[in-house]
Amino acid sequence: MLTDLLIAFILLTNFALSVTSRISKAIQLAVVQGTLLGLLPLAMGLGRHLHILLIVAATVGVKGWLIPYLFRRATRQLKLPREVQPYLGFTTSLVLCALGTGLALLLSSVLPLAPAAPAPGVAHQVLAGGGCALFVPASLSTLLTGFILLITRRNALTQVVGYLVLENGIYLFGLMLVEDMPLLVETGILLDLFVGIFIMGIVINHITAAFDSMDTHRLAELKD
């Protein structure tokens, strides 16, 4: 039940993200979403595995502390516009987000799920409970929200938020497999996400210095 509640909150953050007009708010929402995701394995009752505890600690650390720290550093040094400057209106974004969630629900009802057909030989049937059927649609809907944010916002920082939300969606899908995912791979993925955001932060700094703005609309010199 707790799992369902957390997933519902994650879906709500998606909707909130698509209507947020302030950049700082969008960053906060993405961080809240990341932290919720990080805590999800505990709600799934997987706290007894040591490697999952490590993953929980690493995820909450990276998504809930390190990445917001990077964002805060970036926003403190730069003169940040308060608004997200969307190409699309907030209502349109919200409608798109809702449509995406509907589409995700439709799509995942077509795809076969492990609990529907319990496979022989699988030791732990974590997902055997009916409630966890929400994982696939929630993951796809978060992914689509990330895409919408990436495409329709022109501020470089908001694009990074979009990328973060997209990664959150993929991470949510990965949670269905978290039980037997090798720790090495999981750590590599988290590390790459962190370094990726770090490098993007550096590039944003350079963009602001060179163009005196974070508006990616100005990055339009190169074309055929």
Added chain:
Amino acid sequence: MAWLLIVLPLLAAVVAFVPASAPFRVRLLPAAGVLHLAALVAILAATRPANTGLEAWLRLDPLGGWTLLVISALFCVCACYAPAYLALRPERDNRVFTSSFLCFLGLASLLAQAHHPGLVWVAMETTTLCTAPLIYFNHNRRSLEATWKYLIIGSVGIALALLGTLFLAYSARMGGLQEPLFYTVLMENGARLSRPWLRAGFVLALVGYGTKMGLAPLHTWKPDAYGESPGVIGALLAGGVTSCAFLALLRTFAVAAAAGELAFARELMLGMGLLSMLWAAVFMVRQLDIRRLLAYSSVEHMGILAFGIGIGGRAAVFALYHLAANALVKGVLFMSAGNINRSYASKRLPHVTGAVRRTPVSGWLFFLGFLAIAGTPPFAPFISEFNLAAVALARPSLWAGAAFLVLLGGIFLAMGDTVVQVVFGTPPADRVRTPYRDTAATTLPLVLALLLTAALGLWLPDPVGAMLRSAAHLVEGQP
């Protein structure tokens, strides 16, 4: 011992980043490149070592070994050229350049040896991150724009590839397989994988790794990144990073093939391949920027690779052979174009004409490189392009072979139009001449690469041929 191929370049990168002096750093590049190539050849020639625990995760199989051989040879050429290039750019600090360069070699070695889908993904993503500073080497607004596009488009593409990897793992879970899911495990149990998840996973891997390869329509970062980075970086991106992404895609392709989805996967590859060639042909017509022209040529050749895998059978062997042909010739083209651009202080057509008179060696190298990449004997691309067309025409899918030939012809005309003006036109009288002159250091590595391409076209050593055939078997899902 193969893990040393990963560790040593990374160690060299750390040395280059932290304590080394600038001249030492520059000398580290060719040393690392030559050493890596020599060690790799020695390892490939040696007999197989016994199975160890590490072996399941990291192992040089024919497919990975061949790809790494191609990348290492290209890296060697680039690394021997880089000191001369960096000497021409004394105003730019070379610390980040050299360590990112070396980092790439270590990560490519990791990718080539990795046998777990997650590890392959991590290696691929990290190559994206470590090549981004290389694109920003010029530190101006244009290179900044190119870097941002490369980072965002590349990261999103790679994120989709991660989703594809997870789908693959989920399909295995539904089949009752347990982690760690090595490629060999997935291929041996292909029949147990859940089909819908496998198909979706392959499509996502094609989109994700295809973005990194630069298959149309996912190539939009490519002309910018190749156009705004130095020639030597363009060469490394066009021959090295793309080969890494191709390998990552082929690993997933092999799983799909082993699971009995070969026809489905082939159709997608064939479609993407021909679309890439068509897209490249359209954008090459009257392309005035030399570097962007080469970038579209890279899109075309990624299309040829995908086309070869899509036709399958003997064509898969020649697609893998084309990987080497493309990488070496792209090295020659990008670096000689870099020399020419340096002499004219421009890379656009009305300014850059008559290169054979200003920089004779680079001019001829550029022209011969163009002839080679367009499929003129005796160079290696001729062998692969001719045989790909022959296999395609012999199959029932006659239309695919015909389309391939028509597109190759069209691309030859479009590219030739610009190249001939650049090489043989009248040098503009009003254009200032920069102090750059061709020297042995900026041309000799390219001459060697071109000679190697010609040698490969005339004679393929038997062990290499055998390696290519077993790699192609692996791609088609027969471990």
